[in-house]
Amino acid sequence: MYWELEKMKWARSHPEIYTQAFEESKRYCKLCNEPAYEDYMLKDELWLAHFNNLELVHLQCFEKNLGRPLEADDFSPAPINNNIRWALTRN
Numbered sequence: 001m002y003w004e005l006e007k008m009k010w011a012r013s014h015p016e017i018y019t020q021a022f023e024e025s026k027r028y029c030k031l032c033n034e035p036a037y038e039d040y041m042l043k044d045e046l047w048l049a050h051f052n053n054l055e056l057v058h059l060q061c062f063e064k065n066l067g068r069p070l071e072a073d074d075f076s077p078a079p080i081n082n083n084i085r086w087a088l089t090r091n
């Protein structure tokens with residue numbers, strides 16, 4: 001999803017699947033395989049329906065995969081989303 005700090009915390013609490021592969025692959029979009037540096041968090045129910053917590057996906061790739069535009073309510077209340085939520089709710 002994802003915010004690097006949250007992802008690291010989650011990974012450390014699941015050592016059975018925290019592997020070297022995660023370290024090596026975490027900066028590439030799961031869908032297009034291009035480098036990804038997005039920092040955002042979608043709500044768990046939306047993200048986990050499509051990807052796991054170790055995966056990283058561009059926002060635009062996530063939208064294309066989802067088949068509809070993302071809305072402010074799709075993002076978690078985490079502070080990292082403040083700018084995105086602001087941009088999506090100003091009219």
Ligand SMILES: [Zn+2]
Binds near residue numbers: 058
């Ligand atoms: Zn992508």
